[in-house]
Amino acid sequence: xxxxxxxxxxxxxxxxxxxxxxxxxxxxxxxxxxxxxxxxxxxxxxxxxxxxxxxxxxxxxxxxxxxxxxxxxxxxxxxxxxxxxxxxxxxxxxxxxxxxxxxxxxxxxxxxxxxxxxxxxxxxxxxxxxxxxxxxxxxxxxxxxxxxxxxxxxxxxxxxxxxxxxxxxxxxxxxxxxxxxxxxxxxxxxxxxxxxxxxxxxxxxxxxxxxxxxxxxxxxxxxxxxxxxxxxxxxxxxxxxxxxxxxxxxxxxxxxxxxxxxxxxxxxxxxxxxxxxxxxxxxxxxxxxxxxxxxxxxxxxxxxxxxxxxxxxxxxxxxxxxxxxxxxxxxxxxxxxxxxxxxxxxxxxxxxxxxxxxxxxxxxxxxxxxxxxxxxxxxxxxxxxxxxxxxxxxxxxxxxxxxxxxxxxxxxxxxxxxxxxxxxxxxxxxxxxxxxxxxxxxxxxxxxxxxxxxxxxxxxxxxxxxxxxxxxxxxxxxxxxxxxxxxxxxxxxxxxxxxxxxxxxxxxxxxxxxxxxxxxxxxxxxxxxxxxxxxxxxxxxxxxxxxxxxxxxxxxxxxxxxxxxxxxxxxxxxxxxxxxxxxxxxxxxxxxxxxxxxxxxxxxxxxxxxxxxxxxxxxxxxxxxxxxxxxxxxxxxxxxxxxxxxxxxxxxxxxxxxxxxxxxxxxxxxxxxxxxxxxxxxxxxxxxxxxxxxxxxxxxxxxxxxxxxxxxxxxxxxxxxxxxxxxxxxxxxxxxxx
Numbered sequence: 001x002x003x004x005x006x007x008x009x010x011x012x013x014x015x016x017x018x019x020x021x022x023x024x025x026x027x028x029x030x031x032x033x034x035x036x037x038x039x040x041x042x043x044x045x046x047x048x049x050x051x052x053x054x055x056x057x058x059x060x061x062x063x064x065x066x067x068x069x070x071x072x073x074x075x076x077x078x079x080x081x082x083x084x085x086x087x088x089x090x091x092x093x094x095x096x097x098x099x100x101x102x103x104x105x106x107x108x109x110x111x112x113x114x115x116x117x118x119x120x121x122x123x124x125x126x127x128x129x130x131x132x133x134x135x136x137x138x139x140x141x142x143x144x145x146x147x148x149x150x151x152x153x154x155x156x157x158x159x160x161x162x163x164x165x166x167x168x169x170x171x172x173x174x175x176x177x178x179x180x181x182x183x184x185x186x187x188x189x190x191x192x193x194x195x196x197x198x199x200x201x202x203x204x205x206x207x208x209x210x211x212x213x214x215x216x217x218x219x220x221x222x223x224x225x226x227x228x229x230x231x232x233x234x235x236x237x238x239x240x241x242x243x244x245x246x247x248x249x250x251x252x253x254x255x256x257x258x259x260x261x262x263x264x265x266x267x268x269x270x271x272x273x274x275x276x277x278x279x280x281x282x283x284x285x286x287x288x289x290x291x292x293x294x295x296x297x298x299x300x301x302x303x304x305x306x307x308x309x310x311x312x313x314x315x316x317x318x319x320x321x322x323x324x325x326x327x328x329x330x331x332x333x334x335x336x337x338x339x340x341x342x343x344x345x346x347x348x349x350x351x352x353x354x355x356x357x358x359x360x361x362x363x364x365x366x367x368x369x370x371x372x373x374x375x376x377x378x379x380x381x382x383x384x385x386x387x388x389x390x391x392x393x394x395x396x397x398x399x400x401x402x403x404x405x406x407x408x409x410x411x412x413x414x415x416x417x418x419x420x421x422x423x424x425x426x427x428x429x430x431x432x433x434x435x436x437x438x439x440x441x442x443x444x445x446x447x448x449x450x451x452x453x454x455x456x457x458x459x460x461x462x463x464x465x466x467x468x469x470x471x472x473x474x475x476x477x478x479x480x481x482x483x484x485x486x487x488x489x490x491x492x493x494x495x496x497x498x499x500x501x502x503x504x505x506x507x508x509x510x511x512x513x514x515x516x517x518x519x520x521x522x523x524x525x526x527x528x529x530x531x532x533x534x535x536x537x538x539x540x541x542x543x544x545x546x547x548x549x550x551x552x553x554x555x556x557x558x559x560x561x562x563x564x565x566x567x568x569x570x571x572x573x574x575x576x577x578x579x580x581x582x583x584x585x586x587x588x589x590x591x592x593x594x595x596x597x598x599x600x601x602x603x604x605x606x607x608x609x610x611x612x613x614x615x616x617x618x619x620x621x622x623x624x625x626x627x628x629x630x631x632x633x634x635x636x637x638x639x640x641x642x643x644x645x646x647x648x649x650x651x652x653x654x655x656x657x658x659x660x661x662x663x664x665x666x667x668x669x670x671x672x673x674x675x676x677x678x679x680x681x682x683x684x685x686x687x688x689x690x691x692x693x694x695x696x697x698x699x700x701x702x703x704x705x706x707x708x709x710x711x712x713x714x715x716x717x718x719x720x721x722x723x724x725x726x727x728x729x730x731x732x733x734x735x736x737x738x
Contacts, residue, residue, distance in 0.1 A: 001050045005034075005082050008045040008058070009075040015146035016103040017068035018132035019043055020089050021174040023061070030057055033084035038092040038145040042101065048084055068106060068133060068279070072390055089169055092145040102138050102386050102419075102446065103146065105223050105363060107281040107308035109134035111172065116310050117317075122161070125202060127311040128186045128357070132176045134279070138385060138422075139224045139363045140178065143446050148177040152358035159184035178357075186357035188311075193350065194343075205311070208353050209318040216350035217241050219328050219342050223309055224363025224382050224422075225335035226328035226342050228349060229255075233321055238294040241324065244348040246331060250622040251296035253283045253303040253365065255325040257316040262304050265289055265322065271370045280383025281308035282366035285703075295324065300632045301703075303367060308383075311355075327364055332428040334435035335364050361442055362435065363422050371706045377723045378701055379407075385422025386443070387721055389731060392416075392497040396737075397478070400444070400451035401730030404484065405462040406509075406623070407698075409727045410440045412449050413734035418494065419447065420722075420731055427463040437467065454479045455733035457487070459512035480738055484511030485522040486531045487732030488696035492719050493528070494735045496694075501527045502717075503688040505681055507699035508725070509549065509604035509623065510542075518542065520602025521651070523684050525691065528737045535684050538650045541597035542605065543587055552608030552626050553578045553618040554587070559609050559657050561591045573661060574615035603677070603699050606653065610673050613657070614666050627702045630670050634704045638671035641679045651680055678708045685713075692717055698725040 015038050023036045023045055034047035049057060062071060108116075112129045115121045123129045130136070140151040148154055158166060162184055165173040173179050180186060188204045190197045192211065199207055212218055215237045218229045228245065230237040232254045242248060256262045262276060266286035275284050283305040288296065296302050305325075307313045316323065327335045328345060336342040337359040342352055367379040380387055394416045401411040401420075405427050411420035421439050425432055443449070456468035458481045465481075472479045482490075488511075489504030504524040513519035514533075521537030541558045548554040556575040560568040568576065569584050576584060591597055604627070611617045611626035616633070620626055642656035656676055663669035685693055694717045700706060701724055709716055722728040 001052070003048045003050050003053070004078050005080065006045075006047045006049060006054050007077050007079045008047065009039075009041065009043075010045070010071055010073070011042040011101070012072040013068065013070045013101045013103050014038075014043040015101075015144075016132075016137050016177060018066040018174075019069045021132065021169045021171075022064070022066050022069070024087060024089055024169045026057065026060055026064070027087040030060075032057060033087050035084065035088045035090045037090045038147065040093070040144055044093065046079070046082065046084070048082075066133070068103065072101070072388075089175075092147050101388050102141060102144070104138050104280070104385055105136050105382050106134050106279045107306075107383070108310050108313060109279075112310065113313060116313065123181055125205070125314060126182055126185070127188060127205065127309075127314055128178070128180055128355070129310045130176055130178045130180075131172045132174060133172070135176070135178050136223055136357075139359055139361050139382075140357070141446065142360055143448075146177065151177050152360050153178050153180070155358070156180055156185055186355050189354045189356070191352040191354065194346070204353070205314045206318060208351070209315060211351045212319055212323065215240075217244070217348065218351050218353060219336075219345065219349040220311075220315075220353045221337075221342075221355050221359075222312070224359060224361070225337045227325040228328045228345075229323050229325050231319075231321055232295065232324045235294050238324060241326075241348075242294075245326075247326075248621050249297045249625065251299060251301075251303060252324045252326045253305060254295060254322045255305055255307060255312065255316065256322045257320060258306065261322060262286075262306070265292070266302055266304055269370060271373055271375070275368055275370065275375065276304065276306055278383075280366060281306050282368045282383060285367070285369040285378070298629050298632070301369075305365065330431070332426060333431040334362060334425055337362050361422075362439065364425075369703065371703055372710045374710065374718075375720065376701065376706065377719065377721065378725070379423045380409075380721070380723055380727060381422040384721075385420075387420040387422070389418040389420070389495055389721070390416060390497075391418065391494055391735065392499050395734070397453040398449065398451045399453040399455050399734045400440075400449070401733040402440075402454065402456040402464040402468040403730035403733070404457055404511075404726035405459065405464055407723070407726045408436060408464060409730050410436070410443060411730035411734055412443060412447060412451065414449070418731055418734055419443065423727055433463050433467075436464070440467075452478060455730075455736065456481055457512065457729065457733070458483050458514070462512075480733075480736065482733040482736045482738065483514060483531075484729065485519055485697065486524060486526060487729045487736065488724075489524055489526055489531075489694050490528065490732035490735050491722055491728035492694045492696050492717060494731055495719055495721055496717055498692060498694070498717070501525060501691055502694045503685055503691040504531070505693070505695045506697040507603035507695075508697035510600060510602050513601075518598055518600035518602060520600060520604055520697075521606070522601070525688065528735055530738060533649070535646070535649050535651060537601040537603060537606070538652045538654075539599040539601055541591055541594060542600045542602075543591060543597050545596045545598055548605065548608075549623070550621075551619050552612040555605045556609040556612035557584075557587055558591060558597070559654065561588060563654050563658060573613065574618070575612045578612070578618040607699070607702075609657070610660060610670070613660055614669055616666070624698065624701065627699065630673075631702065631704045633667050633670035634674055635667050635671045638668055639675065640672055641675040642672050644676060644680060646683065651684075674704050674708060677705060678712055681709070682712060694718075696724050696728065700724040
């Protein structure tokens with residue numbers, strides 16, 4: 001049979017992951033001639049083969065794909081016959097619409113770690129050792145295709161030995177874009193008390209370990225930004241870090257040397273161990289073995305992760321102790337990525353370990369937890385970003401999703417794909433807004449993306465909404481505003497490829513509603529074309545507006561006013577006793593006159609109210625703290641619930657609040673509260689049981705609530721790739737057909 005020339009276009013994660021050398025080796029092994037190159041959409045293979053040879057090649061291509069690669073789509077066609085002399089890897093094709101999947105940053109592989117500690121290897125203890133199977137990707141890329149000239153490694157000229165490895169298709173470092181060594185690659189610099197120490201490269205990490213052992217705080221530049229680090233066994237150092245960073249109670253992540261060290265700090269299931277050891281190396285929330293009051297005050301869970309760069313591996317190997325590793329940033333600002341940035345934290349750190357490889361795309365650490373056997377993403381960033389979603393339909397327009405105001409992300413949608421940025425953060429400062437703009441611009445630039453539609457949240461005061469409206473005006477673009485909770489449910493539908501109607505439950509802190517009130521306890525029947533708000537929690541007043549978010553007692557007091565009106569001033573309970581008599585009177589006047597007291601249906605705020613009424617927390621220092629503190633009081637032996645009233649389209653929880661006030665046992669009260677939320681969902685879902693049950697929103701990050709829901713509903717649907725919080729909003733905005 002005469003051979004034909006086949007053209008194979010491949011979409012997926014096929015750049016920077018050893019795909020081309022794999023194809024090269026496979027073709028040589030099968031004695032086939034042709035070529036392969038990177039393209040703006042992924043990779044292209046041209047091949048001379050008979051039908052039988054081609055089928056065998058295609059089968060092995062998919063079966064033996066490299067560990068970091070993944071294929072989303074393969075298009076095959078026969079083209080005009082071309083004579084090839086051999087099989088070659090040719091220069092990338094940068095022409096055409098850019099749709100290639102950007103590979104995420106991946107932890108150091110076993111082969112590189114072995115070389116790292118091999119005294120006979122030329123990269124022995126080189127803190128930036130990497131190969132095709134591991135290392136930085138997304139954090140260093142300027143544009144597609146993923147070639148060295150399009151990354152921040154373009155500033156490092158390869159030495160002769162590195163160049164030979166880079167050019168050899170049979171070498172593990174063939175076209176490993178971040179390749180380098182002591183002679184030609186990135187270098188470390190250590191500063192103590194803001195003075196640069198004149199130390200040889202090979203001794204810098206030893207000196208850094210000594211600094212940490214002395215109880216000092218280190219600012220260390222990693223893959224996607226700086227960490228603030230200290231000895232996790234040194235309570236004095238931890239308290240010093242908390243005081244300097246003004247982070248009184250928010251839990252701190254801990255980096256451990258290996259899984260053995262992790263098991264000394266926490267109980268770890270098989271699924272959790274797999275996540276800790278995975279190539280993404282996320283922070284995993286684990287049940288603590290001991291009271292780590294300084295690391296996670298008031299909580300039974302601790303965030304633990306393993307070292308994911310050679311630099312971290314070397315440091316942990318020397319110090320042999322767990323290290324606190326928290327994002328280096330000023331409150332409400334993005335993580336620091338440059339020496340100039342980190343200098344703004346002067347007074348927080350004692351020493352800086354910097355390096356000269358530019359971080360192009362900021363990338364915080366990812367955070368995950370396991371509930372039952374299901375993995376829940378709490379923050380999608382390093383190792384997972386950018387996040388790629390393949391849709392069950394093609395988009396009518398290239399769309400830019402601007403996301404929300406908290407835990408924000410941005411996303412672009414084209415054809416049947418969505419590419420979402422990693423976690424950006426809350427847009428509460430000039431610096432965070434600037435970071436948001438840079439991330440948006442970078443994503444658009446990488447893909448050379450020119451949207452025809454801008455999609456944004458309905459909240460008129462969200463910074464993301466303001467930016468969207470300015471861009472729409474400047475560029476004369478079409479637009480659509482998408483209701484917050486509807487976007488939550490749509491994001492899950494998009495990820496899970498659901499095309500019909502669903503019964504959606506969206507519980508969160510606050511989101512702007514169609515009636516101008518702050519929604520947050522919503523039951524929707526919806527599809528991509530629209531939604532019906534069939535039930536919601538009854539409105540109550542948010543005393544002091546945004547102040548109530550940091551003061552659960554204000555929320556509880558508002559609910560007490562709803563029940564007892566002015567008689568609340570005579571009550572003596574945890575909530576009322578946290579205010580002075582004058583404060584109580586002033587708050588009552590504000591409540592009565594609705595002064596700075598917007599209406600809300602937020603379940604997130606109900607969590608706050610319960611925590612206040614039970615004396616668990618009256619003020620909080622970070623979002624979701626009340627819900628996390630409530631988790632430790634839940635007792636599965638308590639099976640009863642509290643009363644509530646469903647009238648027309650509203651759920652009245654005031655009967656529950658009354659009963660909580662009468663409860664003398666905090667554990668029983670918390671347990672019955674959680675049970676009540678599940679009962680409400682169950683009751684409202686029963687008439688719609690023929691529809692898929694989809695849940696989303698920040699409240700569904702609560703471990704206890706999720707465990708109860710998974711036990712009650714076998715068919716419940718929640719995101720796998722996307723966090724249930726506002727990081728998913730941009731995806732929902734893109735797919736809304738309104």
